[in-house]
Amino acid sequence: MLIDEPKAVIIQKIYSDYLSGIPAHVIYKDVRELGFTVKGNSAITKVLSNGVYAGKIKVVGDRKNAERFVKGLHTPIISEGDFLLVQEKLGNKRPSKVQPEERFPLRGVLKCWCGLHMTAGYSKGKKQYYLYYRCIKHTSTNLSGVMLHDKFKELLGQLSFSTEQITYIGNEVKTMLKTALKNMETQLASKAKQLEQVNKKIEELEERFFNKDIEVETYKRWYSKYSSEKGHILDEMNKASQNNKGKWDRLYRLLPSLTTLDAIYERATIKDKHALVKAVFKHAITFSEGAFRTPFISELFAHNCLNIKEKWLLFVEQPLVFSEVNPFCSP
Numbered sequence: 001m002l003i004d005e006p007k008a009v010i011i012q013k014i015y016s017d018y019l020s021g022i023p024a025h026v027i028y029k030d031v032r033e034l035g036f037t038v039k040g041n042s043a044i045t046k047v048l049s050n051g052v053y054a055g056k057i058k059v060v061g062d063r064k065n066a067e068r069f070v071k072g073l074h075t076p077i078i079s080e081g082d083f084l085l086v087q088e089k090l091g092n093k094r095p096s097k098v099q100p101e102e103r104f105p106l107r108g109v110l111k112c113w114c115g116l117h118m119t120a121g122y123s124k125g126k127k128q129y130y131l132y133y134r135c136i137k138h139t140s141t142n143l144s145g146v147m148l149h150d151k152f153k154e155l156l157g158q159l160s161f162s163t164e165q166i167t168y169i170g171n172e173v174k175t176m177l178k179t180a181l182k183n184m185e186t187q188l189a190s191k192a193k194q195l196e197q198v199n200k201k202i203e204e205l206e207e208r209f210f211n212k213d214i215e216v217e218t219y220k221r222w223y224s225k226y227s228s229e230k231g232h233i234l235d236e237m238n239k240a241s242q243n244n245k246g247k248w249d250r251l252y253r254l255l256p257s258l259t260t261l262d263a264i265y266e267r268a269t270i271k272d273k274h275a276l277v278k279a280v281f282k283h284a285i286t287f288s289e290g291a292f293r294t295p296f297i298s299e300l301f302a303h304n305c306l307n308i309k310e311k312w313l314l315f316v317e318q319p320l321v322f323s324e325v326n327p328f329c330s331p
Contacts, residue, residue: 001052001074008077009232010036014047015078019085033228048090054083102270103131106148109277111286112138120145143287155292155313157262159280159301166255173255177248184240191237198230293317 010031017027024044028036038046051058055076101107104120112118112135119136122129131145161169205226209219257264265273277285282296293315297305308314 001072003075003077006035010034011047011053011077013232014044015053015082015086018044018048018089019082034232045090048086051083053078054080056080056083104133104145105270105273106133106145106152106277109274109281109285110148111284113286113288114138118143148287151313152292153262153265155308156265157260158304158308158311158313160261161258161303163256163259165303166259170252170255173248173252187240188237191233191240195230195233195237198226198233202226202230291315 013034014027014031014036017030018024028044036043040046047053052072052074053076055072055074057070057072059070101120106118107120108117110118110133114135114137116135116137118133120131120133123132123142124130132142133145133148134142202223205214205219205222208214209216261276265276268276280298280301281294282298284296285292285294287293291312291314295317297314297316302316305314305316309316
């Protein structure tokens with residue numbers, strides 16, 4: 001598959017606008033003016049769900065293997081990160097009706113094996129009250145809140161990056177940032193040349209119109225086309241020239257915090273605790289047979305899964321959706 005540059009720009013705009021929060025119907029109206037020809041109410045959604053644009057090929061699942069994406073041989077026109085963010089946004093689920101509370105940080109994120117969210121509360125013992133979690137359907141099984149909280153904190157500690165990994169990531173970030181700045185300069189030079197060509201076309205069009213070589217309708221049609229092309233180039237130049245160095249500097253300073261995920265979790269508000277859990281495990285984490293279990297763990301935190309499994313802290317019970325790498329055994 002080869003890239004069709006004019007159409008690739010339209011696809012990139014669809015993804016960019018959607019991630020910026022622009023509604024699909026507004027995006028559809030804008031890209032139609034740029035030459036987007038696909039019709040239908042779901043046209044934008046179909047584009048946003050197509051992994052081909054991110055260099056992926058979908059492999060249909062069967063009884064033994066889950067549906068997954070694998071890396072294709074073609075060149076992507078959007079980043080894998082943008083594709084993943086879009087899929088997360090497209091797949092937003094209804095918020096849980098379970099109300100979060102500081103005393104019960106796992107309520108609203110911990111599920112029973114049946115799929116229902118577990119509730120939490122206190123049970124009166126002989127001398128004091130004890131915190132517990134239980135399923136609203138399977139009320140005969142109570143899980144100690146103290147035990148779950150301690151075990152979950154230990155799990156986050158094991159998921160944390162090592163100092164060596166943080167150093168490696170930091171060095172890679174610096175290298176990639178230098179490359180990105182060079183690419184930005186090259187891209188700006190290319191866009192400046194395109195802008196010069198469009199401005200020249202507009203000048204020639206106006207000259208032909210003033211000399212009465214073309215009709216008014218012809219002038220309007222071509223002027224609209226060139227103006228749209230010019231606006232698009234200027235928008236791309238503006239995006240390419242944005243200096244993100246300050247943002248990268250802040251992220252680089254915060255990298256060492258990833259060595260203590262458990263400490264971050266302890267200090268966080270209940271809202272941020274849930275955001276952290278969902279970022280790592282998405283929407284499903286259960287507890288049975290003395291260990292946490294999940295069908296999904298973010299690739300970013302899957303580097304230590306074998307060790308965590310041996311410690312009987314976490315079992316990942318299904319393969320990752322994106323399978324071009326095996327984070328369970330990669331450096």
